[in-house]
Amino acid sequence: MSGLLARYAAVAGEDVIEQLRGLARPLAGLRVVHVNSTRVGGGVAEILVKLVPFLAELGLRATWEVIEGDERFYACTKLFHNALQGFPLTPTAAQLAVYERTNRDNAESLRPALRDADVVVIHDPQPAYLRECVPERRGRWVWRCHIDLSHPHRPVWRYLLPRVAGFDASIFSLPDFVQRLPHPCYLIPPSIDPLSAKNIELEPAEIAAVRERFGLDPARYLVTQVSRFDRFKDPLGVVRAYRLAKLHVPGLQLVLAGGEAADDPEGAEVLREVQTAVGDDPDVRILLLPADAHRTINALQRASDLILQKSTREGFGLTVTEGLWKGKPVIGGNVGGIRLQVHDHQTGFLVDTPEGAALRIRYLLSHPRIRERMGERARAFVQEHYLLTRHLVEYLALFHCLLKGRAQRIEVG
Numbered sequence: 001m002s003g004l005l006a007r008y009a010a011v012a013g014e015d016v017i018e019q020l021r022g023l024a025r026p027l028a029g030l031r032v033v034h035v036n037s038t039r040v041g042g043g044v045a046e047i048l049v050k051l052v053p054f055l056a057e058l059g060l061r062a063t064w065e066v067i068e069g070d071e072r073f074y075a076c077t078k079l080f081h082n083a084l085q086g087f088p089l090t091p092t093a094a095q096l097a098v099y100e101r102t103n104r105d106n107a108e109s110l111r112p113a114l115r116d117a118d119v120v121v122i123h124d125p126q127p128a129y130l131r132e133c134v135p136e137r138r139g140r141w142v143w144r145c146h147i148d149l150s151h152p153h154r155p156v157w158r159y160l161l162p163r164v165a166g167f168d169a170s171i172f173s174l175p176d177f178v179q180r181l182p183h184p185c186y187l188i189p190p191s192i193d194p195l196s197a198k199n200i201e202l203e204p205a206e207i208a209a210v211r212e213r214f215g216l217d218p219a220r221y222l223v224t225q226v227s228r229f230d231r232f233k234d235p236l237g238v239v240r241a242y243r244l245a246k247l248h249v250p251g252l253q254l255v256l257a258g259g260e261a262a263d264d265p266e267g268a269e270v271l272r273e274v275q276t277a278v279g280d281d282p283d284v285r286i287l288l289l290p291a292d293a294h295r296t297i298n299a300l301q302r303a304s305d306l307i308l309q310k311s312t313r314e315g316f317g318l319t320v321t322e323g324l325w326k327g328k329p330v331i332g333g334n335v336g337g338i339r340l341q342v343h344d345h346q347t348g349f350l351v352d353t354p355e356g357a358a359l360r361i362r363y364l365l366s367h368p369r370i371r372e373r374m375g376e377r378a379r380a381f382v383q384e385h386y387l388l389t390r391h392l393v394e395y396l397a398l399f400h401c402l403l404k405g406r407a408q409r410i411e412v413g
């Protein structure tokens with residue numbers, strides 16, 4: 001067993017690694033290309049940076065390509081993102097032309113890789129038009145939707161539907177998001193890497209140093225939300241929940257840790273709104289961290305008494321998984337992928353309003369024993385369902401289905 005596989009065996013169990021090796025053996029040399037629109041920032045990049053090298057370690061020829069565009073392209077794809085998650089926004093014909101042209105331009109440079117791949121996995125809408133730009137493709141193409149597609153704004157979905165319908169399969173994170181499509185749809189929720197800088201165990205001294213660096217008082221309670229500054233993450237709702245909870249929890253501290261995703265043009269505006277709402281409150285830290293500040297985020301999550309993720313739409317919410325893995329109850333918005341992970345009184349609480357979030361903050365902070373027990377359950381829940389190794393097993397099984405047909409028996413081992 002390679003060093004990497006042995007390290008994961010220690011966390012995820014020998015049996016999972018054996019299963020992975022068995023599934024991967026018949027797929028040795030398979031050319032798999034993942035395509036998304038940013039190498040840093042946001043959950044998709046966070047997943048691919050681990051998934052792709054692991055697939056390569058298992059013997060597949062896996063690569064990761066990133067499409068590039070200008071501001072107008074990202075403005076259009078952000079509009080897609082917002083509209084597909086329910087905002088009533090419709091792109092103009094000129095915006096759609098930019099979207100299609102950018103995909104065509106990227107297809108030129110990616111053509112050899114895309115044409116020769118056995119499996120192409122296209123992440124989210126940004127590169128979804130690529131498929132039409134590579135008519136000579138020979139592999140199977142899969143659309144992997146990471147966003148909450150439960151109530152898309154219809155005009156935008158009507159535009160995207162014919163693009164997506166041409167794929168051989170789609171992957172969604174949960175059943176609520178699945179749309180009517182003329183091909184097989186699979187459910188594969190995301191995962192976290194337990195051995196990454198973001199999730200690895202840290203020494204208490206390192207956590208204490210990060211607390212000190214940001215002027216956080218270890219003697220007072222701390223709640224944290226880690227998220228891009230995006231309206232769907234509801235940072236203003238978090239500030240309101242903190243204010244309400246603080247009326248009953250004197251000295252409560254709040255960290256809002258964010259940063260930019262290269263493909264998210266709206267962040268600066270949302271950040272300004274949050275700064276205005278926070279004003280000069282000395283107990284709130286708005287942290288703009290570089291994209292590679294994984295250990296810092298790890299330490300902040302561990303330094304917190306509980307984690308917030310008060311999204312109003314959420315494809316999955318890796319920040320929730322990260323918090324749970326660190327043994328922290330999560331108070332999360334009652335939406336999308338958060339509902340897969342947060343279970344009332346078990347791993348945290350689902351909330352619909354800032355007022356609800358404030359009540360749950362008060363409850364958890366005043367019941368340390370309950371908080372601790374929920375934290376233990378939270379970690380065990382992630383161990384069982386949301387580690388990278390489970391994600392890989394499901395991807396490999398999907399590749400078998402795509403290439404060999406669902407009727408065929410897959411020999412593992």
Ligand code: UDP
Nearest residue numbers: 042043044046227228257258259317318319
């Ligand atoms: N993240 C980060 N720095 C930040 C904000 C977020 O590294 O300033 C990470 C976060 O830890 C998580 C990912 O980016 O791993 C966000 O994934 P999630 O699914 O929560 O949300 P998305 O941004 O994809 O909507």
